[in-house]
Amino acid sequence: MAKGCEHAEGCHTGGIPTLASATVGARLWLLIEHEGPWPSHLETSELPENVAKLVARALERGIRPQLIRRPGKRTRPRQQGIRVLLGYAVGERPWLASGVVAGPDDLDLDSLVAGVVPESCILEDEPVFLVCTHAKRNVCCARIGLPLARSLADFLPDRVWETSHVGGDRYAANLVCLPHGIFYGSMSQAAAIAAADAYRSGEIILDRYRGRAGIPEPLQAVEHFARTHTGECSVGAVAVESSRSDGDVTEAIVRCGDVRFQVVIEPSAFQAPCGTACAEKITTYRLVSLDRLTPVRYATAALS
Structure with a gap:
């Protein structure tokens, strides 16, 4: 049986912290258009054979499979083959490509793993936005x-x-911006439009920002606090250059444009205002310290 909230107060409205909660294991994406029923878990045998085989091939290679469909009425005519979108959400130059393949074996997923657009696909020049409706x-x-x-x-x-x-069901409604793998949670319609508009301009809005997928949660937190401190909104302007952990404490050097900061964070428990299956006790992060590094201090910190 699907989970859900008994009441909405505090849940899904921005009342719980969303920072550092983007899916860690999602650097490579395979989106498969499927208008039929979606099982609760994609690994089951409830999908059509061709779709199930694509899902299995993706999982074998560490690729994140997602079923997708257009919002609204299911009136689109059936097409020959399987429509797919592939996302390479790695590094500073992520990309998105699309194609229609005759069958699951006609899509070269090893190319995606290698960071190369498969021959059956073409690059997309506009981002796509995913809203979880599962x-x-x-x-x-x-x-x-x-x-x-x-x-x-x-x-x-x-x-x-x-x-x-x-x-992250507790953060519904969830919005994912590809190709970078930018996650937002607890989204209202106005917040989603603002976030999508900002992403199309190469920027992030920190309100309800969950983080960038494929990055360990402590480093997502480090980036978030650096952005909050500097007001830096450009998608590619903030990067964690090095990090180390001592128990639960994470210390990192973060570049924000031409400036570097030493950021220290640690886990922090948050008791959600509604004790439901969607949100009970949540582990988030708190900022311990954030210091701007001079060239001398940066060299010392980098060597330590």
Whole structure:
């Protein structure tokens, strides 16, 4: 049975911290258009054979598979083959590509792993936006995600997809911006439009920002606190250059434009205002210290 909230106070409205909660294991993405029913877990045998085989091939290679469909009524004509989008959300130059393949063996997923666009696909020049609407995984994702996906699709026709579980049901409605793998949670319709508009301009909005997928959660937290301190919003302007952990404490050197900071964070428990299956006790992070590094201090910190 799908989980869900008994009441919405505090949940899904920005009342719980979203920072440093983006899915860690999602640096490579395979989006598979599938209009039929979505099982609660993609690894099951409930999908059509060709879709199930694509999912299995992706998982074998460490690629994150997602089922997608267009928001709204299911009136699109059936097409020959399987429509796919591939996301390479690694490093400073991520990319997105799309194609239609005749069968699961006709998509070269090893090329994606190597950071190369498969021959059956072409590069996309616009980002795509995923809204989780996976009711069989969590009813709140559908209850909140469906209207958000439709309103966002009105704002950005052909760039918005409903998607299966992206991780973090407690943060529904979840929005993922590809190709960078930028996650937002607890989104309202207005917040989603603002976040999508900012991403199309190469920027991040810190309100309800969960982090960038594929990065360990402590380093997502380090980046978040550095952005909060500096006000830096450019997607590519902030990077963790080095880090080390001592127990639960993480210390990192972060570059923000031409300036570097030494940031120290540690886990912090947050008691959610609604004790439901969606959000109970949440582990988040708190800032211990943040210091700007001079060239001399940077050299010392880098060597230590």
